Structures are given as C-alpha cells and as structure tokens.
Amino acid sequence: MEEEYEILENTVKDFNAKYVENNSIKFENESMGKEFVKLLADQGFFSMMGQSGEEVADVKTLSVVLENLAKSVPAVAVKTLLANSFLSLVKDPEVTEAVANGSKSGTVTFSDLLVGPGQNGSLLLSDGKIKGEKQFVVGSDSDFIVTLLDTGELVLLKSGFTAGKKLKRLGFRSIGFSAVNVNSSDYEVLSKEGRKELEKLYYQLSIPVAAISLGMSKAVSQKGLDYAKVRTAFGHYLKDFQPLAFELTSLIAETEILQRYFEVLISTSPSRKEAMFLKHKALALAKDISKTSLQIHGGYGYLEDFGIEKFYRDSMALSVLFHNEEHEMEVLSTLVFETKAGFV
C-alpha cells in the first residue's frame, strides 16, 4: 500500500480509538449525534470524492477511510459514504459547505436503482412544486436530499420534506431509514438526465462499498481469531478445532486476496467490471465471515456486547442498500460476456 494511504489508515485508526470505539453500541443503534458528525467532518472525511462531472471519480482515499471506519462501526462508514455521495453531485456552495463541515447533512436516494419501477413511491414536479413520496430513503433524517423524479430529473431538495415512519432496520440503525414525504418548492434540478447521473455515481461507489465490506470482514475475522485463541471447550482452545480453524482460515484467505485486489484497484484506474467484481465478492465475503465469526463466539456472538452481531446485520443490510444482486449480475454478466447476457 502506498505511503499516503498508510498515513490515512493510521489517521482513521486513531480517530476510531479516540471517538468511535467507546461509543460503538450507541453509534450503531441510536444516534451519532451532531457533535460526532462534526468531528467526522472536521477530519475532511465527508468531501473525499471528486465531483461527478469527472468521469472517473477519485474514490481511492475515500475507500481507505471507509474501510477503516467500517472496522469499528460500519454505520459511521455508511454515514460518510452518504455525505460523499451527496457532495459529489451538489454544487450549491452554501449547501456543500454546510454538509462538508458537518453542520448539515445530505443524502442521495438509490432506491430507484434497487427496486422495480413504481415500487418506491412517486415524485412529480408540477406548478413549481415537487410533490409525492419517495420510499426506502437511507439518511431520511438528513437536511438535504438528492433524489430522482418520475420524469427522470435528479433534484436537490433543500426543504419541504419530512421523514415518514421509520422502516424496519436490519443494520445501520443510527441512520434514518424511512419514506420521505415531499411538498417542496425549495429545490434545484441537478440534471435532466438524472437516472444516468445516479447510475454513474452508483457504479463509482462500487469500490467504496467494497471497502466497507472489506473493513467489516477484517474486523470481524480478527474478533473470531482473538476469541478462538482464548476460549476453551472440552479442554481445548477453539482454534484447535478443525471446523472452526479451517473455515475461518479459508475466509481470511479470501479476505487477503480481495485486499490485494482492492489495493491494486485503488492504485490504478479500475474498469467498471473490475470494480464490480470486487464489490460482488467483498459483499458476499462480509456476510460469510460475519456468520462464521458469530458462530465461533457461540451464545456470546448472539449478544451485542461482543460487537459481532452488528456485523452480521450490517453486512446483509449493506448488500441490500447499495446493491441489487439480480440487476448487478445482469450488468456484470454483460461485461464479462462482452455482449448482452443474463437476460431472456
């Protein structure tokens, strides 16, 4: 890993140790609080991604930060991802400054890309007002929202919206997740070709999302390793039981391979296919390794105190909130076959 990234990694590690680890259950389940969000912003973590006007966004530094934030509390990484996504799309200096310095928050809705047409509400512009409801908004408690209208424009909602009843939350429970009711004349059209713009951002996030998954995989496998070295059953350390040792070792092998691939990708200009390969495998790995580590912890893994169960929930939540298996496999298959594939 380049020296620049190593320094960044250590910065995030220090940040985690100082501000995150002692509050991990709170930051995961309740709220991060304005003060903490400000601290994150003060580190410059919210504006690490170039504007989406650039064809290849610079997601490298962001990915290193996310990977390391995710090791302590994955929700903190997701909060950071949302802020960066938002700032990559919005240009209004008043808005961007407030989000970048953490005094206000912004989010981007991706649900249009994740569920079928008409399944996530409807937003229409008429007589100078945007009205309707958008379902499945991650970060619905934000001050600003970038979202897609039914007619295809990408808009920035500055006010005139309210978050609806909280949706069930498998993971990232400290981040608002609900429908948003909109009745707003305070908005800005960011792009007429909104879906395309949103899709571009979505694919640019492949590596950052993979980075969060990798961070989670590393953290949770370390917990598994540590526990297996101290816990005994039947007079042996858990590490000495083949089923546990072999399974964890095999998953750690996958983690290290993906880590190398991640490092290669962030030090080059990866193609969309490569970025999607990484995301596809990293999301699956985070789920598998969380499950194994939880199992190694037995009953303790099932309780939040050991900080394992959150990875089990978050890895699944991440793979749904920023990923749609069927859709992405269609795109990826087409890239692999170099012709339309995975459609009948």
Add this chain to the structure above:
Amino acid sequence: MDFELSDDIKEAVVRAKEFANKYFTEEVAEKSDFNEEFPTDIVAISKKEKVLDFSNPWKVLVTIEELVRRDPGLGISVTISAFGAEIFMFFGNDAQKEKYMNPVFAGKRTLGLGVTEAGGGSDVAGIKCEARLDGDSYVLNGGKMFISNGQIADHFLVLARTSPPPSPEKKHKGLSVFVVDSKSPGFAINKLHGKLGVRATNTAELIFDNVRVPKEDMVGEEGKGFYYIMTFFNISRIYVAAQGLGIAHGALDRLIEYSKKYAPVSETGELNENLQLAIAEIATRVEATRNITYKAASYLFKFTPNPIVTSMAKFYAAETAVFATKRAIELMSLHGLTSDLERFFRDAKILDIWEGTTEVEKLIITRMMLKEGGA
C-alpha cells in the same frame, strides 16, 4: 410409509394458523422485538386456549412449526413455557410430576432449564456449578448463562456437580439435576439485553449464592444428571428442528409472495430464472427439513429415539433456516429488508447455537454412526 398427517394433527395446524393470524400481528411482533419484551398477554391467551396440546407430541411439533412460520420470536415465546418438562416425565418421581410438571403442562407455571454457564455451553460435562449436600438440602453455588425464560420461570431445572469426576475422561459423572424455585433466597437473575434475534423471548443469567434446594427436589438419581440432560436434548432438538422448519417455510412464503407482487419478469413474462431456481432450492430444502424432522419425531414419539437422525434434523433445519432467510432477503432486496423477513433473518441464527451448536450436532452424528455402524 405414510407421509400424510392424520386429521387431528391437521386440525392442530389449522388451529395454530388461526391463533397466529389472530394474535401475532405485525404490530405486536415488532414491538416485542424492538423492546425485547416477552409477550406475556399472548402467552397467557395461548395457555388459556390450550394452543399447545401436550397430550400429543405431533400436535406440539406442528404447532411450533406453524406459529414460528408466522413469527419466530412470538412463536417460540408461546411454545417454550414447558422447556425442560420432559426431564420430569422421564426421570422425575410422582411427587415432582404432580408438583412441577403438571402445572407446567396445564399452562399454570413456567419452567426454565439451566445447563449452559459463562465458561461454556457445548461442553456440558465441564460445568462448574456445584451442589453440596448439607443436612436435608443441597446448597447450590455458581451461575448459569443465556437461560431462556430466565426472568419469568417459576422453577428451573439446574444441572450441577454433586461429586468430583472420577477421572478427567469421566467428567460427565457426578452431575445431578435439581429443581430450583425462582424465589429461593440467594438466587439472583440478570436479564440479558441486546440479542440479535428471538428478542421476544426472555433470556437471563442466573446466579446461585448458597441457594438451598431440599433433597427431595433432586430429580432422579444423584450423579446421572448428564445422561438426563442428553436424553432431554434428544427430545428438544426435534422441536428446535421444527422451529427451523417454521422459519425457513416463513421465508419461502414471503419470497413467493414477493415474486408474485414485485419480482422482475423476463421478456417472455416469466419470473427471472435466477429467482425461479432460488425458490425451487429453498422449497426443496424446506421439504427435506420437514422429512428429516418428521422422521426423527416419528422415532422419538414411538419411544425408539434415534439420536443420529435427531441431530441431523436439528443441524439441517438450522442451516436451512439461516440459508432460506438470507437468500430471501438478498432476492427481495429492499422489500425484504423492510419487511418482517429481516426479523426472521436475525431470529434464524439462534438455531445454529442453542441446544447444541451445529458443529456439536455434526460431531454427534459421526461419532454415533462410527459407534453404531449407520443412521
């Protein structure tokens, strides 16, 4: 060989379904889950309506399956009040059956079973809790961890060491089972918070600080506790398999509903093949789980238990529940994540852990097969 359920068992399925439809509303299920609150009212109604008919174990099995299929947390809470009672049935004396078992089966009392300790659950023979004879009573010291019904049980069956093991290889000797009244002096209970799933169930740590248990509250013979607990697990694991079956079937129900309502279709108007194959796979595993669970039950309910098939059923059902809930969420995307399926996903994982972890079940299968020469 008959794969059909008899009419009275089918009736029990219908009753369970009706009960769940009426009382397991999403609002109640969500509240119990969110607040980690035992559904006292629903459990009381279920007892009044005798939802669990203990006179017929098949009825108990299908009722568990059907209730859990609707909601695992509530389903398990409603069906766990008598947890451990079979120990009285097989090893208790008449007075104990009268005093402790009958009120539990009649829905008047709640029972808990304390085996696991902070230091270990898989290695049952390695427990540290001690019972020392002192006059007319035993004095219990130590603790138990992760005990279901911990705060609500009237009595607990507790495994404790009454004599040192004759040798390190024979740790399973010298353990005994006691009935402990939850109001006994020296007995303390700490509720455990923050479970991943089955949050409607009540789980606690139990602490015994010189708790006196009258001699007559030892169940069966002194020193045979390990055998009693293992015998019980060979019964209860079949009910855990039924929990797995219910969870997996519940996930399948939800995936099929989704596929009719929301799933993308191909140009030919059919469901995408990826989804079709996933549904087929889950449905097949559910069916396989049902067959192996019912087979294990069939052996047991004829009083010829087959621990190999029982452990197969328990581990396979757990694995199927975990697999089905995971695949269903992945395929249902945001619709799965924001529906009760997310609770099923969290709940399912407990089945890999309680009453013998998946690894332990697999070890039992092979060790017994090698000993006995086949399943």
